[in-house]
Amino acid sequence: xxxxxxxxxxxxxxxxxxxxxxxxxxxxxxxxxxxxxxxxxxxxxxxxxxxxxxxxxxxxxxxxxxxxxxxxxxxxxxxxxxxxxxxxxxxxxxxxxxxxxxxxxxxxxxxxxxxxxxxxxxxxxxxxxxxxxxxxxxxxxxxxxxxxxxxxxxxxxxxxxxxxxxxxxxxxxxxxxxxxxxxxxxxxxxxxxxxxxxxxxxxxxxxxxxxxxxxxxxxxxxxxxxxxxxxxxxxxxxxxxxxxxxxxxxxxxxxxxxxxxxxxxxxxxxxxxxxxxxxxxxxxxxxxxxxxxxxxxxxxxxxxxxxxxxxxxxxxxxxxxxxxxxxxxxxxxxxxxxxxxxxxxxxxxxxxxxxxxxxxxxxxxxxxxxxxxxxxxxxxxxxxxxxxxxxxxxxxxxxxxxxxxxxxxxxxxxx
Numbered sequence: 001x002x003x004x005x006x007x008x009x010x011x012x013x014x015x016x017x018x019x020x021x022x023x024x025x026x027x028x029x030x031x032x033x034x035x036x037x038x039x040x041x042x043x044x045x046x047x048x049x050x051x052x053x054x055x056x057x058x059x060x061x062x063x064x065x066x067x068x069x070x071x072x073x074x075x076x077x078x079x080x081x082x083x084x085x086x087x088x089x090x091x092x093x094x095x096x097x098x099x100x101x102x103x104x105x106x107x108x109x110x111x112x113x114x115x116x117x118x119x120x121x122x123x124x125x126x127x128x129x130x131x132x133x134x135x136x137x138x139x140x141x142x143x144x145x146x147x148x149x150x151x152x153x154x155x156x157x158x159x160x161x162x163x164x165x166x167x168x169x170x171x172x173x174x175x176x177x178x179x180x181x182x183x184x185x186x187x188x189x190x191x192x193x194x195x196x197x198x199x200x201x202x203x204x205x206x207x208x209x210x211x212x213x214x215x216x217x218x219x220x221x222x223x224x225x226x227x228x229x230x231x232x233x234x235x236x237x238x239x240x241x242x243x244x245x246x247x248x249x250x251x252x253x254x255x256x257x258x259x260x261x262x263x264x265x266x267x268x269x270x271x272x273x274x275x276x277x278x279x280x281x282x283x284x285x286x287x288x289x290x291x292x293x294x295x296x297x298x299x300x301x302x303x304x305x306x307x308x309x310x311x312x313x314x315x316x317x318x319x320x321x322x323x324x325x326x327x328x329x330x331x332x333x334x335x336x337x338x339x340x341x342x343x344x345x346x347x348x349x350x351x352x353x354x355x356x357x358x359x360x361x362x363x364x365x366x367x368x369x370x371x372x373x374x375x376x377x378x379x380x381x382x383x384x385x386x387x388x389x390x391x392x393x394x395x396x397x398x399x400x401x402x403x404x405x406x407x408x409x410x411x412x413x414x415x
Contacts, residue, residue: 013171035134047243049242067114081188169185205246230397287403291398298393298394300393307341354382
């Protein structure tokens, strides 16, 4: 079961003027499941995106980059689950492009105005015939809607799931320039999750008016404090994509600078939404029983804080200890030590587990008792605080534990 993660409710999701969605059962990998989702964007919408840093980027990621660099306004997105279309060579690229061509022909668009996304099993050919056969039903589903209702957002969240146990969706409303602005987002991912756009897909839409040249920067700023700060297993996917859409229909004066007062309001409103979706991925991590916040403080730089945080968050020994509620906390110190800070002074390390001071001046705190550490480790949500004694930088990463179920899920993934 996910860690303190309730399924979203359609009534809590906000419609975004200028966005419509449709879903269909295409049988891409399994019959009788929704596995094809389309987003239709009104004219005037602007898009920004960030993608996986894995050099083995999937075919749809490559095509998305091509289409975005062409400079044409994005009007549609097509997402399939069950097959990642990664490691598929030239035929995979051809299939991603054919998906865009077919969608564009149906909608009267240029093929560069369509972005394709895939998630699922790597190195298997995309069953293009099934995708194309299901596409008209997904488009019809979207066309029947006058706007993206809460039910549509929930259906889309369900339609992009793979090993997720619950759909991930969230909304919020805020004021910008005297106008009421709405934002809604969905995400998927439970395994193969590691910072730097990790298998994760995220789609966030708002009716705010944002200058087109800001959209990639907006997507990057949001990803860097949300999706790029979560890790389940340390594996960076070939397909990670995070897309931000602004339809411009809220009526506010266009945000033209993210560091302006309106830009800061926009970031302040969208950041918690992106973080909520990112946290949902960790809470629903494959086999997860605990949600763990790793906060590294008093670092010499943000980069070294993140080095330490990731070393701890990725350590199988640390993660299995948390699953077992075993306060074998020397494993955390070992991860700090091998994180790669060449001049780290171990005698300045401090470690807190929840409200328990475990390590001071690099050694066991004289008041630390193992039963206190175990008490904290039995909780479903745990804060690990590590002090480096090197400066004022602070960074946070969110992760989960490793359970028996993680092995079972991934051993049986293709069965």
